[in-house]
Amino acid sequence: MDILQLVIVGMVVGSIIGLGAMGLTLTFGVLKFANFAHADLMTLGMYLAFFVIVDVGIVGGHVGPFSFGWGMIPAVLFAWGGVAAFTVGVDRFVFRPLRRRETDFLSIGIASLGVAIALQAVVQAIWGSAPLRYHSEIHRALTFAGGLKIKPDQILIIGLTLAMAVALYLLLHRTRLGTAMRATSDNAPLAEASGIDTERVRIATWVIASAMTAVAGVMFALQSQLRFDAGFEFLLLPMFAAVILGGIGNPWGALVGGLIVGISQELSTEWINTGFKPGVPFLLLILILIVRPRGLFGSETQWST
Amino acid sequence: MLPVDAFTSLAGEAPALLPPLITFGGSVNWTVGFLTTAAIFAIAALALNVQWGYTGTINFGVVAFFGVGAYTSALLTLDAPGEFESYVGGLELAIPIGWVGGMVAGGVLALLVGLPTLRLRDDFLAIATIGIATILRSIANAQEGLVNRARGLNGIPRPLEGFANDMGVDYDLVLLVLTSGVLLMVFLVVRGATASPWGRVLRAIRENEATAQSVGKMTTSYRIQSFVLGGALMGLAGAIFAHRIGTIAPDSFDNLTTFLVWTMVIVGGSGNNRGVMLGALVVGFVWFGLPLIQEELPDFLGTRVFMLRRIAIGLLIIAFVLTRPQGLLGEEPRVSRFAPRGDGGGGLWPTGLWSRIRGQPGGGAA
Amino acid sequence: MTALLEVEEVTAGYGTVMIVHEVSIRLEAGELVTIIGPNGAGKSTLLKAIFGLLPIRDGRVQLGGDTVTDESPSRMVRLGASFVPQTENVFPSLTIRENLEMGAYQLSRGVRRRIDEVLDLFPELSERTGEQAARLSGGQRQALAIARSLMLDPKLLLLDEPTAALSPVRRREIFDRLMAIRERGVALLMVEQNAREALAISDRAYVLVDGRNAHEQPGPEMLANPEVGRLFLGLDSVEDGETDPGGV
Ligand SMILES: Nc1ncnc2c1ncn2[C@@H]1O[C@H](COP(=O)(O)OP(=O)(O)OP(=O)(O)O)[C@@H](O)[C@H]1O
Ligand SMILES: [Mg+2]
Secondary structure (H helix, E strand, O other): OOHHHHHHHHHHHHHHHHHHHHHHHHHHHHHOOOOOOHHHHHHHHHHHHHHHHHHHOOOOOOOOOOOOOOOHHHHHHHHHHHHHHHHHHHHHHHHHHHHHOOOOHHHHHHHHHHHHHHHHHHHHHHHOOOOEOOOOOOOOOEEOHHHOEEOHHHHHHHHHHHHHHHHHHHHHHHOHHHHHHHHHHHOHHHHHHOOOOHHHHHHHHHHHHHHHHHHHHHHHHHHOOEOOOHHHHHHHHHHHHHHHHHOOOOHHHHHHHHHHHHHHHHHHOOOOOHHHOOHHHHHHHHHHHHHOOOOOOOOOOOOOO | OOOOOOOOOOOOOOOOOHHHHHHOOOOOOHHHHHHHHHHHHHHHHHHHHHHHHHOOOOOOOHHHHHHHHHHHHHHHHOOOOOOOOOEOOOOOOOHHHHHHHHHHHHHHHHHHHHHHHOOOOHHHHHHHHHOHHHHHHHHHHHOOOOEOHHHOEOOOOOOOHHHHHHHOOOHHHHHHHHHHHHHHHHHHHHHHHHHOHHHHHHHHHHHOHHHHHHOOOOHHHHHHHHHHHHHHHHHHHHHHHHHHHOOEOHHHOOHHHHHHHHHHHHHHOOOOHHHHHHHHHHHHHHHHHHHHHHHHOOHHHHOOHHHHHHHHHHHHHHHHHHHOOOOOOOOOOOOOOOOOOOOOOOOOOOOHHHOOOOOOOOOOOO | OOOOEEEEEEEEEEOOEEEEEEEEEEEOOOOEEEEEOOOOOOHHHHHHHHOOOOOEEEEEEEEOOEEOOOOOHHHHHHOOEEEEOOOOOOOOOOEHHHHHHHHOOOOOOOHHHHHHHHHHHOHHHHOOOOOEHHHOOHHHHHHHHHHHHHOOOOOEEEEEOOOOOOOHHHHHHHHHHHHHHHHOOOEEEEEOOOHHHHHHHOOEEEEEEOOEEEEEEEHHHHHHOHHHHHHHOHHHHHHHHHHOOOOO
């Protein structure tokens, strides 16, 4: 296939990975543990949106050239709220007690694996194992000069990812809460000693990360399908690869990392068996760990842009 | 939605234990079949205990090492590929050679994954191991002429089958005795290793890497050694599995196996070899026993029993990390919990949770 | 009259290991009090326990007449205390201005004016407010840490070795600043290794050995006390000799 076409598809996939990775890097940076349930939180988000659009039946006709209707707006908001409530709840009853006890952060990661396993099974128990879609109609692609094809949904995916990245940047660098999040990430005990209520900052971090997580999950389902097992199979490793490529705690880095992962994954199919595609993010991960483990944009301090 | 051909997956959605027992010479003895499976899992749990329990390195790709061992042993011992098959190997070697080959393969994979990641932060290895199983599975499915793709390998020879026939004893029992014997040997090896000075270094690494480094031990080298030992034993467990089942395919090796082994180690007690074997028994019983009571459950649960048991192990992991991190049996005596800190405690960071993050690339405190 | 800070027989430590045993300390408003003692005596542990960063096993802490034993740091801040830790006492990836803003997190308005006031005391920081704290030198970092702790106009400042690892010139600068801060009526409780200089400007001093009170005396007198000099300053004077052959 045309290289340019592959790059475009790669940008779409990379945006989804990158947006998910932005949420992941945020919690990784502030809460300091690798959340292995992150990909399954995306799955939860995509199914919560399905609940609103299909189970409840808020479709809202058809918006312009997109594959979905106005119902997508309440669906995404519901997904965000649901993921946020779930993560804040899990933090309250699982992660916070472990934090209080100064548990090794690897053990917190393992607890998050338990969350991932249970959450995935719950999603499967409710919505079943068969892949689903929000809408069944055919979604026509736009054709551009040179035969390049791109679907309106895909343009939206790239655009919305960029918009959310800008919004996150402004939040982190232009608001008191955002500065407090970066301060907590830098040095949580000092933040506490400065009079910052770090527990509230952590809750805010979950809520903000949930927005990106839920939207990225819905985007994944638009681009591909709703799959209960998307987490461990498709999403988790590429997102972690993006996070580490960009430097832990660096949202811009995570976005760029996601694009690198997505584009190289798609481009690789030009030369190698498509079955090897899942290996591409792994190789990128190993490469960056060997060459520059702090990530492409990780300086000695994180959050720098 | 459930695969029809049962036991394509060890821990997976197939009602794993019942059908193959029927094919194994007719004696439908659930207990014997279960104990054999539990023994294979116990070997994998001991292996993970070397890596996580004693050294504190996370391996989320247990099933990858398991699968590499299974495939290697199968390819070494199988007949040459038939007309409609295509795979490398088929060397018709003796089964014990296959098992040794499976161990070597697991160890080599551990070396390949561990070398670039083990000198880095602990969680980087965990992340790197997430994908190995998925990648190896998709390669096995995609590459023609490697392992017969999704068609799988069939007719893997069973150990001591002729012996059982000659003696007229139930084959399932022979297999159970054989598997238990291997488990005993693995237990003795692991116990010996972890009780030795080598094992004490591993625990020192886990407790406080900075101190271990400051007394001049080459921690990375030790961590790689422990990772390779664990990988090799996982390969052995996979090899035994392959020869027990006789048929393996890429999808036999899904992540549930990894999760199950983790649950066994955490429930039994990280860092306690007897504990993780007990964990294999207890967790295995929940996992394989739950489907047996499917009929008794109310309908909406009964039809979801395979999801139910996954929810159960997820919650078991969380519950044990939260309320009983030492597991059922607790840890064997260990090195001092309060090793002195490098910086004299002038900073605000407490020990434990944060101590390993500090001063490492990409860590929180710059 | 009641003291500003009253630490009564406090016992505290990490987990089950107690480091500080039944230590008592008293500080009047506007006083400068120094704690000295050998490495590992538990000085940092004591400050952290007072400020609520470590649980107190036994004993009592009072601040301005209120009992604040085991209060959270954020409440200590609200009650007018503030703390400069020994190490890692700035947010490295935040700019200088953002560091100061975080010091005033509990202040809802007037933050900008307050930053200007505090920067008056630290002119070397005021030209670089947009720079990341990670780029600062050791002395500037320490200055920023102190500046951050002054943002809420505290009555009491706890300082853990503010001059550790600084050159004699930088040390002098920091001590001058501390004296200026004290002129404004802020009470200071300071842990110091550079005991000679610290004691010279202190109203009183405590010696902490093995997590216990060993001695209490007005600062200059303690400096002259031959026993203290021999027992507790011996190590210190050797260090001084190494880093500063000319003496201070
Ligand atoms: N986070 C911690 N966990 C466990 N023990 C600690 C911790 N921090 C310090 N300690 C121990 O507490 C004891 C006292 O430490 P502390 O930092 O209070 O001493 P200090 O008097 O401030 O010494 P220094 O002059 O070196 O700063 C030391 O033995 C130290 O090893
Ligand atoms: Mg100290």
